């Protein structure tokens with residue numbers, strides 16, 4: 001999907017970044033299905049992490065091609081709630097001093113085994129108002145199979161404690177586990193009073209212990225999990241506002257909506273990715289990704305300004321292990337479709353055509369074929385997937401992306 005040159009300069013659209021993601025890579029133990037950048041803590045490692053986070057935040061704050069006007073902050077991982085209280089306080093202080101704090105939502109990812117009433121109050125006092133809790137299941141056998149360190153009862157107690165402390169609580173559920181009592185999991189989590197549930201299919205990623213052990217997810221379990229989550233959670237009063245995310249009124253994740261609406265966000269910490277406003281002529285935006293912890297700790301952030309001049313807008317540059325991709329308008333459109341079609345709201349094609357300068361008529365024509373099959377809907381400027389279309393989303397997206405190769409600048 002290569003873009004023609006010269007590219008329209010769309011930086012006038014916005015120079016402001018509304019979201020910050022901070023990756024805390026430490027976990028008490030590593031789950032066999034996990035393919036995030038995680039490690040168990042070792043002596044001096046957290047201190048080194050905190051010092052480098054301070055340097056990275058200062059560097060990002062000093063960038064002049066965007067303003068940070070934060071709506072949301074999300075501290076995830078990893079298990080940030082596994083940090084000791086004073087360590088998490090340092091993370092928060094670093095973000096607040098250099099980049100600010102979210103006006104609308106500040107989320108902490110929490111492992112059920114780390115919750116006590118006093119810690120919940122501490123997290124609240126730090127400024128978090130939303131807790132994303134890795135419940136995964138309320139069945140002990142399923143939790144053991146997933147290698148989770150908490151019990152079903154610990155998960156229930158953690159959710160209740162966080163609700164009592166005044167958090168908006170989201171619970172993560174994993175579906176498609178063989179012999180998982182999914183109906184009971186959904187009913188149980190919903191009955192605890194959470195306002196948001198993320199229901200993700202178990203996937204076996206290459207390189208994980210599950211992959212090495214030959215664990216498989218059957219298509220039947222996958223389809224059953226996908227369908228049951230949608231049916232039972234909507235019956236329970238949750239809105240399916242994204243393919244895997246369900247919210248009660250007013251409890252959608254504003255941070256994740258930022259990703260799905262292709263907003264700009266800063267990504268701090270090892271392994272974190274970010275989406276940045278354009279910094280150089282010829283690009284429409286930047287995607288940056290940090291390397292794993294050991295390499296990230298080697299960064300000299302004072303030297304990172306010395307990026308070489310762009311050879312072309314499609315070039316990726318690597319400095320100290322950090323990769324910066326210079327996104328073309330086509331890349332930006334691809335991202336907007338890829339993320340936006342995951343949401344119930346869909347994608348505003350007219351807005352993205354205006355923002356990228358691309359003619360989207362070929363894409364609209366291709367979408368019509370899926371409309372005829374009941375998988376996509378075009379209403380005015382908006383393109384969205386139907387619930388049936390969500391099940392086939394990857395296939396639909398790959399065809400729409402291929403058609404996108406034929407789009408042209410106006």
Ligand code: SF4
Pocket residue numbers: 026027029030031034035036038077078079111134
């Ligand atoms: S707790 Fe979460 S981040 Fe940590 S290893 Fe398990 S799945 Fe991965």
